[in-house]
Amino acid sequence: xxxxxxxxxxxxxxxxxxxxxxxxxxxxxxxxxxxxxxxxxxxxxxxxxxxxxxxxxxxxxxxxxxxxxxxxxxxxxxxxxxxxxxxxxxxxxxxxxxxxxxxxxxxxxxxxxxxxxxxxxxxxxxxxxxxxxxxxxxxxxxxxx
Numbered sequence: 001x002x003x004x005x006x007x008x009x010x011x012x013x014x015x016x017x018x019x020x021x022x023x024x025x026x027x028x029x030x031x032x033x034x035x036x037x038x039x040x041x042x043x044x045x046x047x048x049x050x051x052x053x054x055x056x057x058x059x060x061x062x063x064x065x066x067x068x069x070x071x072x073x074x075x076x077x078x079x080x081x082x083x084x085x086x087x088x089x090x091x092x093x094x095x096x097x098x099x100x101x102x103x104x105x106x107x108x109x110x111x112x113x114x115x116x117x118x119x120x121x122x123x124x125x126x127x128x129x130x131x132x133x134x135x136x137x138x139x140x141x142x143x144x145x
């Protein structure tokens with residue numbers, strides 16, 4: 001949508017002013033007032049990995065840290081619950097998204113931070129392959145008429 005079309009829609013009242021905050025989609029976002037990602041809150045192994053990956057890829061450390069935080073959340077998902085108040089129990093979940101312009105190295109940042117997870121998954125698949133094969137054989141035998 002070009003600027004003229006956007007302005008025509010605004011004049012026609014397509015966007016209620018009380019609904020949306022003032023925003024001009026054609027201006028770059030002002031990120032100078034955003035605080036830096038709180039890397040000091042991470043355990044040292046994750047902080048060091050995220051900082052090294054960010055330096056290597058020349059991206060903001062928050063990009064690699066968010067990906068690392070997502071991987072860590074995946075590791076505890078389904079293992080713990082939180083109880084915000086009596087009678088209300090929720091599983092741990094984290095939804096994260098890295099938002100940046102095209103070609104800002106989002107995929108490489110995610111790939112670096114998820115590499116240990118993929119390696120673990122491959123190792124577990126190899127370890128469990130005989131168990132899966134045994135299960136499939138037993139199932140096939142039991143299904144025969």
